[in-house]
């Protein structure tokens with residue numbers, strides 16, 4: 001693995017062997033290596049509103065490293081700026097360790113990075129889960145790091161805490177789509193129900209078709225993922241289930257937002273989708 005790939009794709013706390021991590025000074029009068037970063041761009045997500053996507057970032061400077069007989073590692077900060085907007089910065093803190101002085105290869109591990117590691121969380125999900133945004137983000141971080149039990153526990157808390165809010169949003173959609181008073185009454189009552197399994201059961205008949213995911217009721221999917229996760233044996237099983245919970249929540253948020261958009265925008269979105277499908 002090369003340093004650029006390591007910085008972009010490996011979460012904090014994971015040690016990796018890096019090829020060509022160091023670059024010798026020319027002339028190598030002190031035989032002290034330099035991190036061979038300068039000029040090497042990395043590709044990461046830029047949150048600036050001008051970008052909102054994966055962009056190239058460049059390193060402003062390369063730290064000078066000094067290795068001693070009794071200390072074969074250096075702790076360094078690396079600053080990167082987005083080449084596209086020039087306004088977002090990404091900072092990594094890492095430890096780089098040298099094996100033997102004749103080789104340019106080494107080992108790196110991140111202490112952390114700001115903004116934090118991982119793909120961005122769509123703002124629609126954040127607005128769907130509201131007050132539990134922070135817990136959801138923790139779940140996302142745990143998921144990124146492969147911590148299945150942790151990710152599952154965080155997502156479960158989000159769904160259980162926000163079930164009333166989710167059903168409330170579903171009721172909004174039903175109302176917008178001209179749902180009958182009976183349907184709206186069922187949804188409003190379910191939003192107040194404290195037992196999730198009871199709420200899911202009650203909502204079954206009242207779920208708007210526009211919110212079905214591949215023909216399935218998203219609340220039923222969430223509920224069965226939560227029940228399954230409680231009995232999952234391994235961290236890997238939990239991770240898989242946690243990922244499904246996140247994907248369903250994201251999809252539900254997308255569908256709710258799209259349905260609540262006004263007619264013109266919806267029409268435009270559909271036109272765009274058709275065009276894509278035809279191209």
Ligand SMILES: [Zn+2]
Pocket residue numbers: 046047048050051052055082083084085086087088
């Ligand atoms: Zn940018």
